[in-house]
Structure formats: structure tokens, C-alpha cells
Amino acid sequence: MIKRIEVFKENSFSDKNMKKFLLHDSSDFKILNFNFSPGQELPIHAHDIDGQLSIVVLEGSGEFLGKDNTSFSANPGDVLISDIREPHGIRAKSNMRVLVTIAPPI
């Protein structure tokens, strides 16, 4: 199995909601793209299961969110790595494209 996905062509932006695009889901990992318009967010959340995730900023800027209202700036090339059971989220300041990888997949 080998495939190429042009994420910038596959997904768009909406003023109403973040736009989600599933790239891949296998027994090894799940890969999703989220596009946010300014002010949109993936609210802080956590799941009580094993595993880790990464969030990679492909374009645009905003903030990674952590527990106790912590935040870290999120710019192109920045990567957040977190246990799935650790609170995590993201908020966009500009149009923002991120890639989320979850292993093992939820």
C-alpha cells in the first residue's frame, strides 16, 4: 500500500465549522486534516485510552491548548505530541491547516 494525498487540494475552509478530512485509517495509525477559520478551535479534550497523537501545523497560525488553560504558539512546522489521555486542543488565529496522527488509532 502506497498513496499520495494532496491535503491542500482535498479540504477547504468554512466560516461555520472547522472542516475535517480523513486521509487514512488503518490498524497502525489514523491521519486527519483539520482546517480552521480564524477563531475556530478543537476544544481541549482527552480520552481515557492508551496511545499518543501528534498535531502538525501545515499552514497558518494559532495556539496549541493544554490543561489548566496553558497555551503554546502554533506556527508552520510546529508539532504538538501528547498522550491521548492528556488534555489537548488547538485554536486558530488565521486560516490554519493541521494534520493529526493518532497511534494506535481511536
Added chain:
Amino acid sequence: MIKRIEVFKENSFSDKNMKKFLLHDSSDFKILNFNFSPGQELPIHAHDIDGQLSIVVLEGSGEFLGKDNTSFSANPGDVLISDIREPHGIRAKSNMRVLVTIAPPI
């Protein structure tokens, strides 16, 4: 566990070799950044083990490489997903930053 890594600040380019930077290595996945100068490549290779990998282009452009000399253009936001046992590689045309995620980790 939660951490942020500013990949663009952590790794540089070299005229001699691609520059490798390990972001993360856990029982869930391994995440690496490779920076290529024009003409540098990760030659086509494969490992005879289970698992999959993704290669995400963060910056710059080049080509994803597959078996039988196939190639696909590789631009920012493009993602290659491959079985680890399937031949895969990458070649840079410009300065190019990619992120490689391997699950389960090698």
C-alpha cells in the same frame, strides 16, 4: 506527556548530507524530521516488517519515490502513506523539510 517542538528552529540544512532530527520515539510511534538540500534524497528502500509510515512535506518541493522508478510530485501539504515493506523514498528539488511518522516504531 505533552510537548511542543518547533521543527523549523531545531534543524538546519547541509550541502553534504540530509539533516536528521528525532522529535519523538515511543512505543506508539516515532517521528523524525529530515531536511534536504536540492538534489539530496532518502533513497528508495523498504524493511521487511509490519507497520506503516507517513511522509509530510512541511516546506519546499521535490518528489516522492516508489518502486519501479515511479515518482509523484511532493509539495507543501502533500502526504505519502506507505507500508514499511513497500519501497518508498524522497528527493528534493529545493530546500525541503519533511516529517516522517512510523507506527509502530522501527
